[in-house]
Amino acid sequence: MPWKEPSKARERIAAEKRGAIIREAARAFNRRGYHGTNLDEVAERLGITKPALYYYVKDKESLLLACHEIAIEIAMEAVARANRQGGGADERLGNVLHHYVRGLTDDLRGCVVLMEEGALGPANLRRLKRQRDVYEGALREIVRDGMAEGVFVRCDEKVAVFVILGAVNWISKWYAADGPRGSEELAGMISAQLVRGLRIGPTEGALLPDSERRGEAV
Amino acid sequence: MPWKEPSKARERIAAEKRGAIIREAARAFNRRGYHGTNLDEVAERLGITKPALYYYVKDKESLLLACHEIAIEIAMEAVARANRQGGGADERLGNVLHHYVRGLTDDLRGCVVLMEEGALGPANLRRLKRQRDVYEGALREIVRDGMAEGVFVRCDEKVAVFVILGAVNWISKWYAADGPRGSEELAGMISAQLVRGLRIGPTEGALLPDSERRGEAV
Amino acid sequence: MPWKEPSKARERIAAEKRGAIIREAARAFNRRGYHGTNLDEVAERLGITKPALYYYVKDKESLLLACHEIAIEIAMEAVARANRQGGGADERLGNVLHHYVRGLTDDLRGCVVLMEEGALGPANLRRLKRQRDVYEGALREIVRDGMAEGVFVRCDEKVAVFVILGAVNWISKWYAADGPRGSEELAGMISAQLVRGLRIGPTEGALLPDSERRGEAV
Amino acid sequence: MPWKEPSKARERIAAEKRGAIIREAARAFNRRGYHGTNLDEVAERLGITKPALYYYVKDKESLLLACHEIAIEIAMEAVARANRQGGGADERLGNVLHHYVRGLTDDLRGCVVLMEEGALGPANLRRLKRQRDVYEGALREIVRDGMAEGVFVRCDEKVAVFVILGAVNWISKWYAADGPRGSEELAGMISAQLVRGLRIGPTEGALLPDSERRGEAV
DNA sequence: AATGAATGAGGGTTCATTCAT
DNA sequence: TATGAATGAACCCTCATTCAT
Numbered sequence: 029m030p031w032k033e034p035s036k037a038r039e040r041i042a043a044e045k046r047g048a049i050i051r052e053a054a055r056a057f058n059r060r061g062y063h064g065t066n067l068d069e070v071a072e073r074l075g076i077t078k079p080a081l082y083y084y085v086k087d088k089e090s091l092l093l094a095c096h097e098i099a100i101e102i103a104m105e106a107v108a109r110a111n112r113q114g115g116g117a118d119e120r121l122g123n124v125l126h127h128y129v130r131g132l133t134d135d136l137r138g139c140v141v142l143m144e145e146g147a148l149g150p151a152n153l154r155r156l157k158r159q160r161d162v163y164e165g166a167l168r169e170i171v172r173d174g175m176a177e178g179v180f181v182r183c184d185e186k187v188a189v190f191v192i193l194g195a196v197n198w199i200s201k202w203y204a205a206d207g208p209r210g211s212e213e214l215a216g217m218i219s220a221q222l223v224r225g226l227r228i229g230p231t232e233g234a235l236l237p238d239s240e241r242r243g244e245a246v
Numbered sequence: 247m248p249w250k251e252p253s254k255a256r257e258r259i260a261a262e263k264r265g266a267i268i269r270e271a272a273r274a275f276n277r278r279g280y281h282g283t284n285l286d287e288v289a290e291r292l293g294i295t296k297p298a299l300y301y302y303v304k305d306k307e308s309l310l311l312a313c314h315e316i317a318i319e320i321a322m323e324a325v326a327r328a329n330r331q332g333g334g335a336d337e338r339l340g341n342v343l344h345h346y347v348r349g350l351t352d353d354l355r356g357c358v359v360l361m362e363e364g365a366l367g368p369a370n371l372r373r374l375k376r377q378r379d380v381y382e383g384a385l386r387e388i389v390r391d392g393m394a395e396g397v398f399v400r401c402d403e404k405v406a407v408f409v410i411l412g413a414v415n416w417i418s419k420w421y422a423a424d425g426p427r428g429s430e431e432l433a434g435m436i437s438a439q440l441v442r443g444l445r446i447g448p449t450e451g452a453l454l455p456d457s458e459r460r461g462e463a464v
Numbered sequence: 465m466p467w468k469e470p471s472k473a474r475e476r477i478a479a480e481k482r483g484a485i486i487r488e489a490a491r492a493f494n495r496r497g498y499h500g501t502n503l504d505e506v507a508e509r510l511g512i513t514k515p516a517l518y519y520y521v522k523d524k525e526s527l528l529l530a531c532h533e534i535a536i537e538i539a540m541e542a543v544a545r546a547n548r549q550g551g552g553a554d555e556r557l558g559n560v561l562h563h564y565v566r567g568l569t570d571d572l573r574g575c576v577v578l579m580e581e582g583a584l585g586p587a588n589l590r591r592l593k594r595q596r597d598v599y600e601g602a603l604r605e606i607v608r609d610g611m612a613e614g615v616f617v618r619c620d621e622k623v624a625v626f627v628i629l630g631a632v633n634w635i636s637k638w639y640a641a642d643g644p645r646g647s648e649e650l651a652g653m654i655s656a657q658l659v660r661g662l663r664i665g666p667t668e669g670a671l672l673p674d675s676e677r678r679g680e681a682v
Numbered sequence: 683m684p685w686k687e688p689s690k691a692r693e694r695i696a697a698e699k700r701g702a703i704i705r706e707a708a709r710a711f712n713r714r715g716y717h718g719t720n721l722d723e724v725a726e727r728l729g730i731t732k733p734a735l736y737y738y739v740k741d742k743e744s745l746l747l748a749c750h751e752i753a754i755e756i757a758m759e760a761v762a763r764a765n766r767q768g769g770g771a772d773e774r775l776g777n778v779l780h781h782y783v784r785g786l787t788d789d790l791r792g793c794v795v796l797m798e799e800g801a802l803g804p805a806n807l808r809r810l811k812r813q814r815d816v817y818e819g820a821l822r823e824i825v826r827d828g829m830a831e832g833v834f835v836r837c838d839e840k841v842a843v844f845v846i847l848g849a850v851n852w853i854s855k856w857y858a859a860d861g862p863r864g865s866e867e868l869a870g871m872i873s874a875q876l877v878r879g880l881r882i883g884p885t886e887g888a889l890l891p892d893s894e895r896r897g898e899a900v
Numbered sequence: 901a902a903t904g905a906a907t908g909a910g911g912g913t914t915c916a917t918t919c920a921t
Numbered sequence: 922t923a924t925g926a927a928t929g930a931a932c933c934c935t936c937a938t939t940c941a942t
Contacts, residue, residue, distance in 0.1 A: 038925075061362040063281035066911060079914085080927050088912065143419065144279040181442070187427065187435050194416025195409045201361065202408050209405065217405050224399070225443030260901095284936065297939085298902050306937065497798040499717035502915065515918085516923050524916065579855065580715040617878070623863065623871050626856050627849040634848025637797065645841065653841050660835070661879030692904075720932060733935080734906050742933070907939080918928085 046084045048074060050098070053091040058200040062092055062147040093152050100156070102131030103163045117174030118223050124167065125219035129196060133203055133211040142197070164189055171226065180226045192222050264302045266292060268316070269353070271309040276418040280310055280365040311370050318374070320349030321381045335392030336441050342385065343437035347414060351421055351429040382407055389444060398444040410440050482520045484510060486534070489527040494636040498528055498583040529588050536592070538567030539599045553610030554663050560603065561655035565632060569639055569647040600625055607662060616662045628658050700738045702728060704752070707745040712854040716746055716801040747806050754810070756785030757817045771828030772877050778821065779873035783850060787857055787865040796851070818843055825880065834880045846876050 052074055056065040067088060071078045085091055106127035110120050148156065167189045174180030195218065203214070270292055274283040285306060289296045303309055324345035328338045366374065385407045392398030413436065421432070488510055492501040503524060507514045521527055542563035546556045584592065603625045610616030631654065639650070706728055710719040721742060725732045739745055760781035764774045802810065821843045828834030849872065857868070 042925090059363040061279040061281055061365075063279055064362045064364055067913095068911080077928055078912085079929080082913070083926065142279075144282050145277040146282055147279075181439075183439065184427070184435060187432065188439060190416070190420050191413040191436055191439050194419070195413040198408070198412025198416055201412070209402070214405065217402060218409055221399075221401065221406060221409050221443040224445075224447065225439040227442075227447065229442060229445060229447055285938095286936080295903055296937085297904085300938075301901065495799045497715035497717055497796075497801075499715055500798050500800055503917095504915080513924055514916085515925085518917075519922065580718050581713040582718055583715075617875075619875065620863070620871060623868065624875060626852070627872055627875050630852025630855070631845040631849040634844070634852055637848070638844050645838070650841065653838060654845055657835075657837065657842060657845050657879040660881075660883060661875040663878075663883065665878065665881065665883055696904090721934090722932080731907055732933085733908080736934070737905065903942085905940085905942105907937105909936095909938105911935085912933090914932085915930090916928105917930105919926090921924085921926105 042084070049081055049084055050091060050094045054095045054098075057092060057095060057142070061142070062088075062144045089148060089152070092147055093156070096148075096156050099132065100159045100163065103128055104159075106131060107163065107166045116179055117170050117177050118179045118227050121167070121170045121174065121226070122219045122223045124170065125192070125196065125222055126215045129199065129215040129218055130211055132196075132199060133205070133214065142200075164193070167192065174226060179228060181228050183226065188226060191225070195222055260302065267299060267302055268309060268312045272313045272316075275310060275313060280306075280362045307366060307370070310365055311374070314366075314374050316353060317350065318377045318381065320353060321346055322377075324349060325381065325384045334397055335388050335395050336397045336445050339385070339388045339392065339444070340437045340441045342388065343410070343414065343440055344433045347417065347433040347436055348429055350414070350417060351423070351432065382411070385410065392444060397446060399446050401444065406444060409443070413440055478520065485517060485520055486527060486530045490531045490534075493528060493531060498524075498580045525584060525588070528583055529592070532584075532592050535568065536595045536599065539564055540595075542567060543599065543602045552615055553606050553613050554615045554659050557603070557606045557610065557662070558655045558659045560606065561628070561632065561658055562651045565635065565651035565654055566647055568632070568635060569641070569650065600629070603628065610662060615664060617664050619662070624662060627661070631658060696738070703735055703738055704745060704748045708749045708752075711746060711749060711796070715796070716742075716798045743802060743806070746801055747810070750802075750810050753786065754813045754817065757782055758813075760785060761817065761820045770833055771824050771831050772833045772881050775821070775824045775828065775880070776873045776877045778824065779846070779850065779876055780869045783853065783869040783872055784865055786850075786853060787859070787868065796854075818847070821846065828880060833882060835882050837880065842880060845879070849876060 049070070052070050053065070056070050056073075059065075065088075067081060068078050071081045074081070085094075106124045109127050110123035113123050114120070115123070168185045171180060171183075171185040171188050175182055175185070199214075199218070205211075209217070267288070270288050271283070274288050274291075277283075285296050285299060289299045292299075303312075324342045327345050328341035331341050332338070333341070386403045389398060389401075389403040389406050393400055393403070417432075417436070427435070485506070488506050489501070492506050492509075495501075503514050503517060507517045510517075521530075542560045545563050546559035549559050550556070551559070604621045607616060607619075607621040607624050611618055611621070635650075635654070645653070703724070706724050707719070710724050710727075713719075719742075721735060722732050725735045728735070739748075760778045763781050764777035767777050768774070769777070822839045825834060825837075825839040825842050829836055829839070853868075853872070863871070
């Protein structure tokens, strides 16, 4: 039925345009901050005018929200895929981070999770924090698992996860899509470094009582 | 000359007030971003009015600059102290990070290095980037040293340092001065985790052929 | 010429659509004011899109003009019919108002004569004011007649007519087509009250010396 | 204590400026409608800039609200004063309207009660409608009293009051402070005409059964 | 040393209007 | 005949900054 095609095609084009707007906005938010980003520039970089942008997007805030939602989606999918792949806590953590970094760099060119206070309205903020807490909770659980399995150093899992997320979220500040390292390579390097930061070393391991050394995967 | 004393005292008081303003501004910049921060709020939190603030500070930009300069100063001093303390590359890295984290959390309650583009004028930005590059360079050198010494895993030192700095700079996003962990304790946990992320593990070290354990600039 | 018929039918349909648009616009103008009315809503309430609306109407301003023209037409016809019906000044005034109120409530559901400055262009505004002055002049003449006939209290006919027109034009603010009172009933009540407001009472009439009962332009 | 004077004086000046802004806004709202009014013009007519205006007023909406509140206040006081003066229902109605018209023309140069939908936020609108209903209720009660007393024609008091309020609220459309009629004179003319519109006339009175003619004041 | 008042510049958002289809 | 998409102009509002006091 070729007569329905135009509408479908139009819809796809519209969705693509919306996507492009969100990606460009993400880029700008990362660089200049939410309040420092002005939609005229975003529009100009896309070769459209600001009102045209408003045809696809309700609000500046909704743009930020969309960015965050994509990031959360990437995060959640990273967790899901890593869990499906299974393995010890260290492997799982490595996989989660690998998927997450790849997602961020590929889809949002290093996304925003910068969370400037006062950027999102209270309702959106609440919802987002809830989702983010789920993600953080999943990571913390992996860290706890690793400690239980004896592959991870004993530590405060909250702080440990903050450190990891800081390293990952910061990527947007220095990642250049056209840099010398590809997305895949970077994901490997970063996740390895971060997993190693928790994995039990030769010295520490020696100090652990035997009862806690069971199930080490390394 | 007793008649000069009051002036000295006044100067000290003025300097302290200036310091308080900068700290409060740092707090706000961290939370809401540079452009999201409005000076009225900063002033109000200090119990003064906005014009009073302008008596002590030339500009909004100069506030940001001062924050960055303090951070750089803390960073440089951390490097200097660690170098003075000496030790292997891993120890030195640990010491640098420990000092740095302590400085940030104590003096600026988790400082701004957020570098929103367009916040600083080009001249200031250039100067700051130069200083930051010195700091990053020092860290990279330590990492290279560690690889040469065989205590650090072989890696891209640029990426490794980005990861470390990300983790550290992100602290401002979650650090609460009244949280359960003190500044000293946190500094210890964080630096340990980050050093461990580079330190060679039992397996990795053993597997490397001797030929690859020297001169490792990737 | 059967081949001309469809065109005639189409014309009628188009005219009806145009009429529906104008009525809907009148409704909106009344409720939200000219500048507060947005054509998207008008179109949506009619089940069409905004560009479709532009197919039938040149301008937003032309919509307002059309509303006013209808109102003026209703007014003029009310005067003409009342004059044809004849009778004393009080009867004539009552008839005018009765016809006018009926016309407004029936055709424009309580029309706009709200005259926001800056809504109509100068040319249209001038033309409209001229027509409106004709109407007001006709009413003032009836009032003067009434005073001359001794049926109306002596008064400033300008103010008296303003009061009357205010009461009538305000109807659009409270009239609900589905309210408890029908258009006819309301027209009766309102016109009676307004005529009574000018009609000479038992006391007033009796007390006036003859000399003052003639030639009463205040 | 002359040393506190400047502050007091400043406060008075500020209050006066705020008052001037509100009056000028009322004027503009009346002429151009709420949405048709642009604050730049209001400011310009006052010889200040728009941001200066925002120093005294929170919002465009708050300006409208202030206008309405003044109108309501005038209305309520008109009712209170008329009740204090006492008299038959016709006298009371006349007094209320007289006070109201004087207040409107004097304080707001013929104020806004135009109630464009969508101009006030839902909360403010609700509050305002409640107050307006109190006023309308008071007028209706006077009309009912008048019918009970036999001084007013039998009618639907709701419609009767709508007619009266329309006539009064419309004043702002034609009142010119520098016109030929003073505020006091106009108030007298208008209230007389409107009371007469309800007062029982010679004919109507004759038709009433005796039982309903008690207590007529005329 | 500090404040009330004012301003210029800029950004988010809306909307009447048009055009290609 | 009707629509999706786009735009220019305008408006509300905020805020860093200054000035008279």
